[in-house]
Amino acid sequence: MKLGRLNHVGVATPSIEAAIAYWRDVMGAVKIHEPFDMPSQGVKVCFVDTPGENGTAGTQIELIEPLGADSPIHGFLAKNPAGGQHHMCYEVPDIHAARAEFLAMGKKVLGEPRIGAHGTLIFFVHPRDMGGVLTEIMETPKGDGTH
Amino acid sequence: MKLGRLNHVGVATPSIEAAIAYWRDVMGAVKIHEPFDMPSQGVKVCFVDTPGENGTAGTQIELIEPLGADSPIHGFLAKNPAGGQHHMCYEVPDIHAARAEFLAMGKKVLGEPRIGAHGTLIFFVHPRDMGGVLTEIMETPKGDGTH
Numbered sequence: 001m002k003l004g005r006l007n008h009v010g011v012a013t014p015s016i017e018a019a020i021a022y023w024r025d026v027m028g029a030v031k032i033h034e035p036f037d038m039p040s041q042g043v044k045v046c047f048v049d050t051p052g053e054n055g056t057a058g059t060q061i062e063l064i065e066p067l068g069a070d071s072p073i074h075g076f077l078a079k080n081p082a083g084g085q086h087h088m089c090y091e092v093p094d095i096h097a098a099r100a101e102f103l104a105m106g107k108k109v110l111g112e113p114r115i116g117a118h119g120t121l122i123f124f125v126h127p128r129d130m131g132g133v134l135t136e137i138m139e140t141p142k143g144d145g146t147h
Numbered sequence: 148m149k150l151g152r153l154n155h156v157g158v159a160t161p162s163i164e165a166a167i168a169y170w171r172d173v174m175g176a177v178k179i180h181e182p183f184d185m186p187s188q189g190v191k192v193c194f195v196d197t198p199g200e201n202g203t204a205g206t207q208i209e210l211i212e213p214l215g216a217d218s219p220i221h222g223f224l225a226k227n228p229a230g231g232q233h234h235m236c237y238e239v240p241d242i243h244a245a246r247a248e249f250l251a252m253g254k255k256v257l258g259e260p261r262i263g264a265h266g267t268l269i270f271f272v273h274p275r276d277m278g279g280v281l282t283e284i285m286e287t288p289k290g291d292g293t294h
Binding site (some may be wrong): 001002003004005006009011012013019022023027028029030047050051052053054056057058059079081082083084085088090105107127128130132133138 | 148149150151152153156158159160166169170173174175176177197198199200201203204205206208220227228230231232237241252266274275277278279280
């Protein structure tokens with residue numbers, strides 16, 4: 001595959017409410033989106049925009065808070081109580097082609113493609129095959145270009 | 148301060164040579180810069196470009212490998228032998244103004260500004276004050292816009 005845009009960096013937090021205050025008051029974020037629940041993934045999510053070059057959209061920060069008792073984020077926060085960097089997400093033009101390529105390379109793809117936080121299909125690849133980084137692959141949103 | 152561009156995500160690795168092969172052959176990176184040593188920081192560094200929107204420069208991946216026995220990366224790799232996400236770096240227009248702001252907010256700034264991997268002044272802020280993320284602040288390179 002050809003490397004696509006780094007859509008977002010996922011950052012786990014024990015409290016999206018506190019994280020929003022941090023991003024607004026400490027880091028000076030101008031655009032913080034409305035948080036929303038993704039019960040299917042066991043997470044509450046909130047995107048923070050960072051600026052790209054020349055007024056383009058930069059890589060987003062995806063704040064993720066555990067949702068429900070079975071959330072996969074509980075284990076991460078048990079090891080990192082203050083939160084921390086959780087995953088990195090790259091865009092591809094075709095999610096099924098990308099999944100086939102990762103499987104052909106022997107990478108541990110975690111499940112079938114499913115709808116992600118931006119409304120397009122995504123899958124994760126196990127960090128053990130990806131330099132220790134939990135890696136999300138997402139299909140680029142089509143049409144509006146606003147991600 | 149006002150949130151600036153996410154210049155790079157630092158990813159620690161036990162081997163930049165192996166990481167370069169991964170970024171080229173698995174992730175399909177088109178532009179991988181020449182690795183170089185930063186003895187003052189105890190790291191060997193290699194930048195990988197990711198594409199931004201509309202042909203702009205995206206956020207870079209900064210591969211960092213321990214250099215020397217006292218490298219701060221040894222401790223990270225002891226906990227994460229395969230490597231992993233290490234820090235996030237945001238640009239500011241004025242490094243001294245940014246440092247004064249973080250200090251005024253009571254954040255634990257790690258040392259005086261020093262020359263970073265892009266040749267401009269940088270400092271780090273302790274993860275305990277930054278949502279668990281080791282955060283680098285760097286002055287935007289001036290002039291060429293290529294970062």
